[in-house]
Amino acid sequence: MRFLPRPPPKVLSSKYKIKFVIYNNLMSKKTGLFWLRDDFRLSKNNGLIEATINHDEVVVFYLYKKLTYQNQEAQKWWLSKSLYNFEKKISELNITLEIIETDSFKFFFEKLFKKNDFIIYWNKVYEPDYLRFDEYIQKSLTSKNIQYKICKGNILNDINEIKKNDGTPFKVFTPFWRTAEKYYIEKIPPKEKKIKECLRKKNYFKNCINPEKILPKKNWFKNFEKNWSPDEGSALEKLNYFIKNKIINYSDGRNFPSIIGTSKLSPYIKFGQIHVETVWSECIKHKNKTTGTSKFLAEIGWREFNHSLINHFSHMLKNNYSKKFDKFPWQKNTKFLNAWKKGLTGYPIVDAGMRELYSIGWMHNRVRMIVGSFLVKHLLIDWKEGEKYFKNCLLDYCQASNVGGWQWVAGCGADAAPYFRIFNPILQGEKFDKEGDYVKKWVPELKNLPKKFIHKPWEYNSNDFKLGKDYPKPIVNHEEARAKALKAFKKI
Numbered sequence: 393m394r395f396l397p398r399p400p401p402k403v404l405s406s407k408y409k410i411k412f413v414i415y416n417n418l419m420s421k422k423t424g425l426f427w428l429r430d431d432f433r434l435s436k437n438n439g440l441i442e443a444t445i446n447h448d449e450v451v452v453f454y455l456y457k458k459l460t461y462q463n464q465e466a467q468k469w470w471l472s473k474s475l476y477n478f479e480k481k482i483s484e485l486n487i488t489l490e491i492i493e494t495d496s497f498k499f500f501f502e503k504l505f506k507k508n509d510f511i512i513y514w515n516k517v518y519e520p521d522y523l524r525f526d527e528y529i530q531k532s533l534t535s536k537n538i539q540y541k542i543c544k545g546n547i548l549n550d551i552n553e554i555k556k557n558d559g560t561p562f563k564v565f566t567p568f569w570r571t572a573e574k575y576y577i578e579k580i581p582p583k584e585k586k587i588k589e590c591l592r593k594k595n596y597f598k599n600c601i602n603p604e605k606i607l608p609k610k611n612w613f614k615n616f617e618k619n620w621s622p623d624e625g626s627a628l629e630k631l632n633y634f635i636k637n638k639i640i641n642y643s644d645g646r647n648f649p650s651i652i653g654t655s656k657l658s659p660y661i662k663f664g665q666i667h668v669e670t671v672w673s674e675c676i677k678h679k680n681k682t683t684g685t686s687k688f689l690a691e692i693g694w695r696e697f698n699h700s701l702i703n704h705f706s707h708m709l710k711n712n713y714s715k716k717f718d719k720f721p722w723q724k725n726t727k728f729l730n731a732w733k734k735g736l737t738g739y740p741i742v743d744a745g746m747r748e749l750y751s752i753g754w755m756h757n758r759v760r761m762i763v764g765s766f767l768v769k770h771l772l773i774d775w776k777e778g779e780k781y782f783k784n785c786l787l788d789y790c791q792a793s794n795v796g797g798w799q800w801v802a803g804c805g806a807d808a809a810p811y812f813r814i815f816n817p818i819l820q821g822e823k824f825d826k827e828g829d830y831v832k833k834w835v836p837e838l839k840n841l842p843k844k845f846i847h848k849p850w851e852y853n854s855n856d857f858k859l860g861k862d863y864p865k866p867i868v869n870h871e872e873a874r875a876k877a878l879k880a881f882k883k884i
Contacts, residue, residue: 421448422447422509422510422511423447423449423450423451423509423510423511423593423596424443424444424446424447424449424450424451424510424511424513425443425450425451425452425453425510425511425512425513425596426439426440426443426450426451426452426453426512426513426514427439427453427455427512427513427514428440428452428453428454428478428489429454429514429515429517429522429545429664430517430545430546430662430663430664431515431545431546431664432474432475432477432478432622432623432624432663432664432665433624433627433664433665433666433667434481434482434587434624435624435666435667435670436667436669436670437515437587437664437667438515438543438544438585439513439514439515439541439542439543440452440513440587441585441586441587442513442541442543442585443511443513444485444487444587444588444589444590445585445588446511447511447590448590448591449590449591449592449593450487450488450590450593451487451488451490451593451596451597452482452487452488452489452490453489453490453491453492453596453597454475454489454490454491454492455492455494455497455500456471456491456492456493456494456601456606457493457494457495457496457497458493458495459495461606463780463783463784464783464784464789465608465610465784465785466608466613466616466753466784466785466786466787466789467786467787467789468606468607468608468613469607469608469613469616469753469787470616470620470622470659470663470753470787471603471606471663472603472604472605472606472607473603473621473622473623474622474623474663474665475489475491475603475606476603476604477622477623477624478623479603481623481624485587485588485589485590486589486590486591486592487590487592488592488593488594488596490595490596490597490600491600491601491602491603491606492597492599492600492601493601493605497525498525498528501529501532502532505532505533505536505538508538510538511538511539511540511541512533512538512539512540512541513540513541513542513543514526514540514542514543515542515543515544515545515546516542516543516544516545516547517545518545518547518551518699518703518792519702519703519791519792520702520703520706520709523703526542530542545664546661546664546667546668547668547696547699548572548576548668548669548672548692548696549572549575549576549696551699551700551703551704553575554568554571554572554575554696554700561700561701561704561705562697562700563701563806563807564806564807565693565694565697565807568693568696568697568700569690569693569694569696569697572693572696572697573689573693576672612750613753615751615752616752616753616787619752619753619754620659620752620753620787622659622660622663622665623665624665624666626660626665627657627660627665627666628666628670630655630656630657630660631655631657631666631670631671631674632674634654634655634656634657635674635675635678638652638653638654638655639655639675639678639682639684639685639688640678640682640684640685641653641684642654642682642684642685642687642688643683643684643687645684646687646688646757646758647758647824648758648824648825649744649745649756649758649759649824649825649830650825650827650829650830650833654756654757655688656754657671658754658788658790658793659753659754659787659788661695661788662787662788662789662790668692668695671692672689672692675688675689676689694793694796695790695792695793697796697807698792698793698795698796698797699792701713701792701796701805701806702791702792702795702796705806708795708796708799708805708806709791709795710776712799712802712804712805713799713804713805713806713808714803714804714805714808716884717802717803717804717884719883719884720804720880720881720883720884721772721880721883722772722773722774723771723772723773724773725771725772725773727867728771728773728867728868729767729771729773729777731864731867732746732763732766732767732771732773733746733781734746735747735750735834735835736864737766737864737866737867738850738863738864738865738866738867739766739817739818739821739866739870740817740821740828740831740835740838740846740847740849741759741762741817741818741820741821741824741825741830741831741847742762742763742766742817743831743834743835744759744825744830744831744833744834744835745759745760745762745763745834746763747834747835748834749782749785749786750785751834753785753786753787753788754786754787754788755786756830758820758824759830760797761801761815762815762817762820763778764778764797764798764801764802765801765813765814765815766815766817768801768802768803769811769814769815769873769874769877770814770817770868770870770873770874770877771867771868771873772876772877772880775798775799775801775802775804776798778798779794779795779798782794782798803881811877811881812878812881814874814877814878816870816874817847817870818847818848818870821846821847822847825846825847827843828841828843828846828847831846831847832846835863837862837863838863840856840857841857849863850865850866
């Protein structure tokens with residue numbers, strides 16, 4: 393934390409002691425400002441905790457930038473609900489939450505810097521744009537002698553802590569995670585601090601908005617409310633339920649979309665309703681009891697790995713990590729792309745996944761791989777189109793995980809699946825949705841088909857079911873599409 397210099401002598405005169413006390417009293421009268429980003433929790437919210445410890449009056453502010461969320465429609469709902477629930481929670485501690493709509497973070501802070509009655513705190517967000525802006529803010533605050541503190545955000549290890557022996561970043565997951573896990577375990581844990589109650593301070597900022605203003609205009613989010621509760625308490629409940637009932641079988645259970653075999657914590661982690669350190673500490677208690685725990689913790693590892701990748705190889709946010717894929721002959725086919733988005737490809741497991749995504753803002757991880765592979769390898773459509781659509785529809789959209797995941801599926805990322813690994817949507821459905829329950833839930837027009845035809849309805853002949861009328865014909869032939877994809881790959 394950057395503070396103004398304080399006299400350090402061990403022995404102080406009475407006169408000097410008085411001045412020192414006055415100095416500290418003046419400090420305590422400054423308002424503690426906490427810049428809320430993806431930090432909707434009280435536990436392990438380092439910046440907010442520091443603000444309440446050091447100040448009697450604390451104001452939490454959130455900067456809502458329309459431009460940021462114009463392509464993240466689903467997350468508008470989660471954000472709005474998170475702000476509403478968080479405001480209720482911190483108001484019990486006499487802490488004010490104020491939401492400011494702005495077109496420019498830079499413009500907002502330039503106005504804020506004209507004041508001198510505050511000390512500002514925030515937690516890091518480990519995305520290149522945020523980290524670059526942090527550097528700008530730090531320089532501006534320092535030049536104006538405004539005190540601040542930047543705290544660790546929602547990650548186990550800082551992105552610059554985990555590197556190879558030669559000082560370069562890892563490009564392969566397994567050695568990265570082996571190193572990162574060991575490094576985190578061997579850390580001396582900091583002394584646990586808790587948030588404290590404050591004195592209420594209102595209207596620090598002008599023209600604040602209500603959380604409801606952020607809600608998307610399109611009413612499709614109403615179905616989200618049946619499936620999600622965006623608050624810290626719900627996140628902890630999900631974690632405890634998962635550890636108690638599901639983690640033991642996670643290694644296998646995570647692959648079957650018709651059962652609740654995953655934690656469904658991803659939106660809560662993205663918005664910081666729960667810190668990954670909390671997830672880790674609760675899971676580690678069971679690590680020696682089950683391989684499922686180790687497998688689940690490795691998923692946190694992938695999140696850490698992807699954050700490392702996008703910060704050390706930032707070109708991959710908009711381009712292929714592997715430059716050779718810049719020559720890949722992607723196809724522009726609006727008809728195929730729209731069929732994929734709407735869940736009308738004629739491949740039941742793909743269509744079920746895409747409809748689940750649109751309905752509840754989430755998709756099972758196994759199915760994410762299947763639908764991703766189908767888009768880039770069956771339809772030869774650029775992974776960036778899929779990444780963009782997921783960004784708009786996912787409640788758990790995380791820049792690092794989304795970009796990293798799509799490049800992994802496409803075969804153009806770091807430590808990616810080889811391009812020639814092409815998921816067969818029929819076999820994937822038969823293996824991981826054997827009874828067809830997942831497909832029947834999200835593609836109800838197939839619910840009356842016999843089990844043997846649920847993943848290949850084109851083989852079913854019946855007067856009660858007409859392919860092309862009741863359900864679309866496959867937009868591509870699997871074997872032909874696979875051959876075409878492999879031929880295209882040979883050209884790069």
